[in-house]
Amino acid sequence: MDASDVVTTVVEIGTTAESDTKPPAQTQHPGLEIERVHSVEQVLDRVRNSDPDVLLAGGPLSEMDSPDLVRAVRLLDERLPIVVAEADQERARAARAAGADEVIASPGESGEIIASLEEVVTGDSGDPEELESERRYRELVQSSPAPINIFDKEGTILYSNQATADLLGVDSPSELSGRSIFDFIDTEYTDIAEGELAQVIAAEEAVGPTQMRIVSEDGDERYIQVSTAPGEFRGEPVGQAVVIDVTPLRETEHDLRAERQFVQDALDALDDIFFVTDFDGELRRWNAALSEVSGYSTSELDEKPLPELVSGEDESRISEAAVTALEEGTAMTEATLVSRSGRGIPLEVSFQQITDTEGNLIGVAGIGRDISDRRQRTQELKNQREQLSVLTQTNRLVRDINAELIRAKNRREIERVVCEQLAEAGPYELAWIGNFDREGERFVPRTVAGEEKGFLDTLVSGSDEYTTREPMERALRTGEVQSSSVSDPVFDRWQDAAEAYGFSTVTAIPISYQSATYGILTLYSGTSSGREALKKDVLRELGESIGAAINSTQRKQALHPSPGTELRIRITDSTEFFVRFATELNSKVTLARSTPQPDGTYSLQVSVADPERLPRVCNQFISIDTWTRFDDGDEDISVELQVTDVGLVEWLADHGSTLIGLTAYPEYCEITAATPPETDSRTFVDQLKLSFNGVDLLAKEAAVNRLGPSSWDAITNALTNRQYEALTTAYNEGYYETPRRKSGAEIADMMGISAPTFGNHLRNAHRCILEEILGSQSDTSDESVDDR
Structure with missing residues (x-):
């Protein structure tokens, strides 16, 4: 038809x-x-x-x-x-x-x-x-809810339904007829679309589903999934594309990925280790902390069950805890995670069973918390309790020693008390005080206490200087407490002997006061060096207390130096006060009296041979606060100086010596000083050289009983401030002159006190001076008898 x-x-x-x-x-x-x-x-x-x-x-x-x-x-x-x-x-x-x-x-x-x-x-x-x-x-096609599009071999749209029009942002499919599908495909996917078009039309093969991005007429980007099959329309081969808009699905997937990444980022932000395991202990998920702490990569953790990450002795403990969590809901244990490098990290691990949305058990989640700090704090608390016990014992011992130091009359008694108290009370078994012998290049014990005195024979008999000088030499050199273990290589020569006597540590404490050093206190103990080090501050204070006590007894003995040694020394240090003063005056200067003041300054009475430059020099010296000239008819001029810095005079007093005479000349000064009997002259001069330049020992002889300019240092220390004021005011105002220039009532009025009170202060000052002079003579006599 x-x-x-x-x-x-x-x-x-x-x-x-x-x-x-x-x-x-x-x-x-x-x-x-x-x-x-x-x-x-x-x-x-x-x-x-x-x-x-x-x-x-x-x-x-x-x-x-x-x-x-x-x-x-x-x-x-x-x-x-x-x-x-x-x-x-x-x-x-x-x-x-x-x-x-x-x-x-x-x-x-x-x-x-x-x-x-x-x-x-x-x-x-x-x-x-x-x-x-x-x-x-x-x-x-028209009734299909899915976009359907028919196009020819060029990609020209021949027919489409309303769903396609809606997807591409046009009102009617007729608006799409004659347009190219490539008008809507994102250029990133053009090559893919062209390849599939050729395959469908020429090879008559179905393709897809393929995902690509399109851009609608109004510029909206959509993601689609396209399945294309070959077909025929009006007698011509065509492609028939069925499209699914997957934009909502992609957005949902993006949201899910973002949510999963958010959860993972939150887990990675945890300092603690997080992980999830299945019923067999295989790791299913973990955070970054597990990789960082363990040192294993993601691929390595994929192949490692949880028990293999802990030490061998903890494998059963961690497995049992995981099983308990699966059965009972939760569990907790401690285990040591062994990193890839072999380092052990102690963890507290908490387990919690996890289920799916239907309530089915799927595994356990765990959190591992590093408890290294906690264990360290626990150990520190334990150590602190032990240290507190030792510290309390040491403080009690130091208080007892200080009480004995106050009662001790001389240096020998001070050293004996210290060594005996330390050796008897513990934690030390042996204590000795000694000096460094420069000739023998070794430390020689002077006072010893303890049951293991025989050990000192090993110490002093060594031929290697390092076996006999450490850590005492470091303590002497640095002025700080030194504590060492006898296992230190420097003790090789007598290490076996020390361990045989039960010693594990040796502690050296410098005995010093201000700039003076009086030797080294050495202690041997069976306790650890760590515990010994905790008491270094206490031991340092103990060394200073001993030094102060020795200095105090030597200051008292300085009034009557016999039977010590009298040294005559020349000093050319241009920075020393008397050398500078004589040099600027271009005159001989003789020190007659040196008196320390309550405010820390010194009152010096000196005689000057040539007073021509005296006003200018006194006014230009920063260390001279005030000066007063007295013309008493003598050939030399008498001058009283209030000085803030008299380094040499103060140094001699700190080192227990008595300044008998001091005469300064332009460019140098000569002093005569008496040292205590137990002071080594060479050591004394060496210490003086450390503080002043140009020190030369001119003569050395046995000391005789005589007072010198610095005797007032010891005398005035015994006076109260009010007694000192009454005595010096009376002297300066002519109370002791004949006839008196001012009476006691007049001086009392000057001081703002009553005459009886002034008389009482003056009598007490006289008594203190006599006790210091006459009492020191008695103490020195008694000490000589004891020493014999």
């Missing part, structure tokens, strides 16, 4: 506003039998009674709009092809949604509509069965 023999009945509702009563018009067109009607009622009548092949709504209706018309017709005939010519885009979409098979967006003239209708309905073949098949295909 030829195409000309096929007649399609078309009912066209007119586009004019003619009366509904006007008879329908009939128009003949080759292959089409078109009946024009002018009212909705006529359309519905024809659909009910005439069974037309196609309904064409060719223009706007006065009774109802095209979507309502489509819905009304569909109630009568679900399969009747309906073509709607609708310029309004909103109504066009509504008509298609109501069931229109084709919507022509730009209707144009009636003839153009008829031509377009003939092409859509009849196609090329004009075969009724093919027409019916194509109608059904179109009906299926």
Whole structure:
């Protein structure tokens, strides 16, 4: 049957506003039998009674709009092809949604509509069965909720449904006809689309599903999944693409990935180790802390069960804790994680069973907390308790020693008390005090106490100087307490002997007061060097207390130096006060009296041979606060100086010597000083050289009983401030002169006290001076007898 023999009945509702009563018009067109009607009622009548092949709504209706018309017709005939010519885009979409098979967006003239209708309905073949098949295909495509697109070998869109139009952001599929699919495919996916197009059309092979990104007409980016199959449309090979919009799915997946990453980032931010294991202890998830602490990479942890990460002795403990958590819900234990490098990290591990959304048990989660600091604090607390016990014992011992030091009368008694107290009370087993012997290049014990005195024979018999001088030499050199273990290599020569006597540490304490050093106190103990070091501050203070006690006894003995040694020394140090003073005056200067003041300054009485420069020099010396000149008729001029810095005089007093005489000349000064009996002259001079330049020993002889300029140092230390003021005021105001220049009542009035109070202060001052002078003579005599 030829195409000309096929007649399609078309009912066209007119586009004019003619009366509904006007008879329908009939128009003949080759292959089409078109009946024009002018009212909705006529359309519905024809659909009910005439069974037309196609309904064409060719223009706007006065009774109802095209979507309502489509819905009304569909109630009568679900399969009747309906073509709607609708310029309004909103109504066009509504008509298609109501069931229109084709919507022509730009209707144009009636003839153009008829031509377009003939092409859509009849196609090329004009075969009724093919027409019916194509109608059904179109009906299926249009009713599909999935976007379906038909395109040729160039990618030109031949046909698409409303779902495709909605996806690509246009109002009607007709707007897509003739456009290229590549107008909407993101350029990043162009090559993929071209390859699949060629495969589908040329090779007639289905492809996909393939994901790609498209850009709609309004610029909205969407992600789609495309499955394309080969087909034929109007006799030409085409591609038929079924599209799924996966943008919501991708957004959901992105949100899930972001949420998972957020959780992982939160876990990685933990300082503690986090992990999840299955029933077999295999690691399923962990945070960055586990990799950082263990040193294992992600791939290495993938292959390591949890028990293999801990020490061998802890494997069973960690496994049992995990099983307990699976059975009971929670568990806790401690274990040592062994890192890849072999380092052990103590952990407190907490386990918690975990279930899925349906409540099924799937494994355990664990948190491992590094308890190194906690263990260290626990050990520190334990050590502190031990240290506190030792410190309390040592402090009690020091208090007892200090009490004995106050009662001791001389240096020998001081050293004996110290050594005996330390050796008897512990924690020391042996104590000795000694000096460094420069000739023998070794330390020689002077006072010893303890049950292991025989050990000292090992000490002093060694030939290697380092076996006999450490750590005492360091203590002497640095002035700080030194504590060493006898396992130190420097003790090789007598290490076995020390360990045989039970000694593990040796501690050397310098005995000093201000700038004077009186020897080294050495202690041997069976305790650890760590515990000994904790008492270094206490031991340093003990050494200073011993030094102060020795200095105090030597100051008292300085009034009567016999039977010590008298040294005559020359000093050319240009920075020393008396050398500078004599040099600037260009005159001999003799020190007659040196008296320390309560405010730390010194009152010096000197005689000057040539007073010509005296005012200028006294005024230019920063260390001279005030000066007073006395002309008493002698050849030399007597001057009293209030001085803030008299280094040499103070140094001699600190080292227990008595300044018997001091005469300064331009460029140098000579002193005569008496040292105590136990003071080594060479050591004394060497120490003086450490403080002053140009020191030379001129003579050395046995000391005789005589007072010198610095005797007032010891005498005035015994006076109270008020006694000293009463004595010096009385002297300066002529109370002791004959006749008296001022009476006691006048001096009392000057001091702001009563005459009886002044007399009482003066008598007490006289008594203190006599006790210091006469009492020191008795003490020295008694000491000589004891020493014999």
